[in-house]
Amino acid sequence: MLESKFQAQLIQELKKMFPGCIVTKLDPDHIQGIPDLLILYKDKWASLECKQSANSKKQANQPYYVEKMNEMSFSRFIYPKNKEEVLHELQQSFNS
Incomplete structure (x- = not known):
């Protein structure tokens, strides 16, 4: 599955x-390596970096921003094979 199709389905x-x-989609041209998506829910937030697979190439700074934003709130690399696990963790984070 193409990353763009996965991302569109994930948003829905x-x-x-x-x-x-x-x-909302974040602008990688503004901050190189920033995760793809920002999710705002009630008084919480999370970011997700969409990938086609676990082995997909990571752009420079992507691991840095995913880790930094995870320390602040919740952030993960997400791809079709880990989607259910990440969404479960996100649900737990938003419900805590």
Whole structure:
């Protein structure tokens, strides 16, 4: 599955999982390596970096920003094979 198709489906799934959330795409040209998606839900937030697979190439600074944003709130690399696990962790984070 193409990363863009996975990302589009993921956005729709996030909106169903977290009614009333805001999901926005972040601009990698503004901050190189920033995760793809920002999810705002109630008084919490998370970011997700979408990949086609676990072995997909990571751009410079992507691991740095995913780790830094995870220390602040919640951030993960997400791809089709780990999607359920990451969404479960996100649900736990948003419900804590």
